[in-house]
Amino acid sequence: MKNVVILGSTGSIGTSALKVVDDLPDRLRVVGLAAGSNVALLREQARRYRPRLACLRDPAAAAELEATPGLPCEVCSGEEGLVRLATMPEADIVLLAIVGTGGLRPALAAIRAGKDLALASKEVLVMAGSIVMREARAHGVRILAVDSEHSAIFQCLDGRPIESVRKLWLTASGGPFRDPQQWPQHRFAEIRLEDALQHPSWVMGRKITIDSATLFNKGLEMIEARWLFDIPIDRVEVLIHPQSVVHSMVEFVDGSWLAQLSTPDMCLPIQYALTYPERVPSGRVQTDFVKLGALTFEAPDRERFPALDLARRAGRIGGTLPAVLNAANEVAVAAFVQGRLSFAEIPERVRRAMEAHRVIEEPTLEQILEADAWARRVTLEI
Structure with missing residues (x-):
């Protein structure tokens, strides 16, 4: 029996992962679930799978979940809560399915805690592939791809x-x-x-x-x-x-x-x-x-x-440029969704942010996160 933590349990990957758990009840057990702000679905999942710990990134949403009568698990919130789930002593594997850059710190925390990582959040390796893979080798854990490709x-x-x-x-x-x-x-x-x-x-x-x-x-x-x-x-x-x-x-x-x-x-x-x-x-x-x-x-x-x-x-x-590519694209896509940018302009805005960036060749994690924040500001200005 493998104990599984799912970070991003209310998204498309997370809900598919729970179908797999349903298929293999004698092999997989859910011990932790995390979502962004979808209180209703996470409440339903917590009642069904009875994890030890549930987390919502939004503290207000977490407070609402915690107020649920008879909830069969403890509730935490924010990035600290995600890290807590990723490092649960009883967890054997952490499925990371958080969209965007929010999965980077929980991913590294899971690796450093000796947990195998089933990785669906490609941004983690796009931004910090060198650091993540180096840490995985150092701690003897496996990075298992979830993307079909x-x-x-x-x-x-x-x-x-x-x-x-x-x-x-x-x-x-x-x-x-x-x-x-x-x-x-x-x-x-x-x-x-x-x-x-x-x-x-x-x-x-x-x-x-x-x-x-x-x-x-x-x-x-x-x-x-x-x-x-x-x-x-x-x-x-x-x-x-x-x-x-x-x-x-x-x-x-x-x-x-x-x-x-x-x-x-x-x-x-x-x-x-x-x-x-x-x-x-x-x-x-x-x-x-x-x-x-x-x-x-x-x-x-x-x-x-x-x-x-x-x-x-x-x-x-390499260096910080992939983080800039990823962040600029996230901002441009959000602007397209909000009707502030045309579809055709998405790659052009990314290109301009990349051209404006001064690359750091072997960045630390802090420098990667700074490049991410810089790219978001610059792409918004563009």
Whole structure:
């Protein structure tokens, strides 16, 4: 039996993780749950799974939850509460599914407490990959990918040395604007929020869905892969695969390829991370290749989707620049959601913030957080 802490339990990854717990009650037990401000759903989850500790990032929301009659757990709040959950003595693995930069300190706290980390918050490695992976090695813990793409690569590598790899290939659906006939570049300024939220393959949170539409999500995944698999970013490529069945591939130096395939369902990579190194039976994911028919691939359109080149540049230069890329994108996406910025302007604002930044090559955690805050201020000014 593994004791699991889920940070971000009310989001799409967190709710899928609880489905996996439901599927495997003899293998997984929830001991901690954390959310942002969704009191109603966290209350329901706490009553059902009876964790020892629950946390809401918003203190007012935590006070409301704590006032619930008969609540079967202790309640805490804020970043201190997240760190407390991440370091619970009884926890075996921490699933980190907090959107944005708020997961960085809890991730490091979990690692330093000797907890394996099932990582769905790619921003943690984008911002501080060098520090996070160094700490994981020092404390002998595993960073287990939850993103379907990185889980696929991890499964394909299966312990093989990175020296045997020519390239890692991350697949992308291409998002709702993949078709250049329907969405030529000059129409990007017309894109509405409801258009950007129509992802063709996955049901996800708002921020990651918009990032998938701009391909910034894939750019962030390139940087994440660079750190997870200790490979130069120039050996990480992106391929558009509209069916979202091939989740990613590894090209080896001898010319052979391995791929991991399944119908798109986040429960599969979540289960693999939570039960690793075992592969546990499940009837949740069913793949019928006869019904699927053809699987197609195409090169990404880097002119219409400049996010990929911006991310590659940030990953190549390193230092504080990936943190600036990530923070500027978060601010630009928020402005688009609020109707203050067009879809077409998102990558342009990120580019301008990156060009204005003076890179620190080997930053401390404090310098990374300062670069993050700087990028947010500058992008708002832009």
